[in-house]
Amino acid sequence: MPGPFPMPRWRHLAARLRALVPSDCPLCAGRSRGGMLCAACEDAVCWTARTSPGLGLPWRCARCALPLPEHDTACPDCAGQVPAFTRTIIAFDYAPPADALVLQLKNGRRYGRADLLGNLLAEAVRHQARPLEPGTVLVPIPSSYASLRRRGFNPAAEIARALGRDLALPVRHDLLRRSREQAKQSGLGRLGRREAVRGLYACAPRAGGLRIGLVDDVMTTGSTLHAAAAALRMAGAASVVALAVARTPGQFPAGSRARPRAECRD
Numbered sequence: 001m002p003g004p005f006p007m008p009r010w011r012h013l014a015a016r017l018r019a020l021v022p023s024d025c026p027l028c029a030g031r032s033r034g035g036m037l038c039a040a041c042e043d044a045v046c047w048t049a050r051t052s053p054g055l056g057l058p059w060r061c062a063r064c065a066l067p068l069p070e071h072d073t074a075c076p077d078c079a080g081q082v083p084a085f086t087r088t089i090i091a092f093d094y095a096p097p098a099d100a101l102v103l104q105l106k107n108g109r110r111y112g113r114a115d116l117l118g119n120l121l122a123e124a125v126r127h128q129a130r131p132l133e134p135g136t137v138l139v140p141i142p143s144s145y146a147s148l149r150r151r152g153f154n155p156a157a158e159i160a161r162a163l164g165r166d167l168a169l170p171v172r173h174d175l176l177r178r179s180r181e182q183a184k185q186s187g188l189g190r191l192g193r194r195e196a197v198r199g200l201y202a203c204a205p206r207a208g209g210l211r212i213g214l215v216d217d218v219m220t221t222g223s224t225l226h227a228a229a230a231a232l233r234m235a236g237a238a239s240v241v242a243l244a245v246a247r248t249p250g251q252f253p254a255g256s257r258a259r260p261r262a263e264c265r266d
């Protein structure tokens with residue numbers, strides 16, 4: 001079933017043709033293909049999410065992928081509320097320069113970036129020691145109506161479409177819906193975000209027994225993905241894995257430089 005405001009089919013055909021065409025790397029303008037990153041930029045941007053922790057990299061929370069300074073550090077994003085998803089796969093940390101790729105899709109209407117971000121997330125899935133379970137169904141986080149009206153599309157849905165095409169997994173837009181509109185989360189702290197999204201999503205009973213890959217563009221504290229995963233589990237989903245293109249590193253960034261937690265406008 002198509003999602004609200006889906007991109008037209010010709011855009012997907014165009015994406016396949018574009019993959020063959022020489023292009024400039026979106027980050028360094030070096031030689032690339034199909035609007036994808038060049039190999040050097042892909043390595044630079046994605047290596048912290050693809051390489052095992054301990055090899056010169058910070059540890060990550062096994063459940064939400066937040067970078068942690070030591071393997072036994074308590075995860076501040078999971079403390080007090082164990083997420084309803086079992087683990088998180090990310091393509092890169094939400095930090096410069098790669099955060100620009102997300103913003104170009106979300107706020108700059110560069111639709112081709114959905115293919116790029118979906119491809120990077122698919123590569124992250126392929127790099128996992130534990131692959132997604134067979135029969136996994138992809139479910140994008142639904143946009144608010146205000147965001148849909150503003151953008152005309154749901155970035156998470158377009159990333160899920162590209163990811164599904166790349167991994168040959170089905171995408172379901174009919175399982176999860178918003179139960180209400182909600183105020184913006186930007187500017188809210190961890191607890192404020194948890195409260196703001198409590199009960200925000202409702203899930204159809206037909207999710208019962210399914211293994212879900214829950215797709216979002218940016219994971220800030222994990223509150224949104226938790227609320228959606230909780231609704232899916234309440235409806236009987238067998239398991240939920242969070243699949244986010246980018247993870248805000250928070251207090252313990254995966255790079256060497258401490259940064260404040262970046263905000264991404266919903």
Ligand SMILES: [Zn+2]
Nearest residue numbers: 025028038041
């Ligand atoms: Zn490049």
Ligand SMILES: [Zn+2]
Nearest residue numbers: 061064075078
């Ligand atoms: Zn965590």
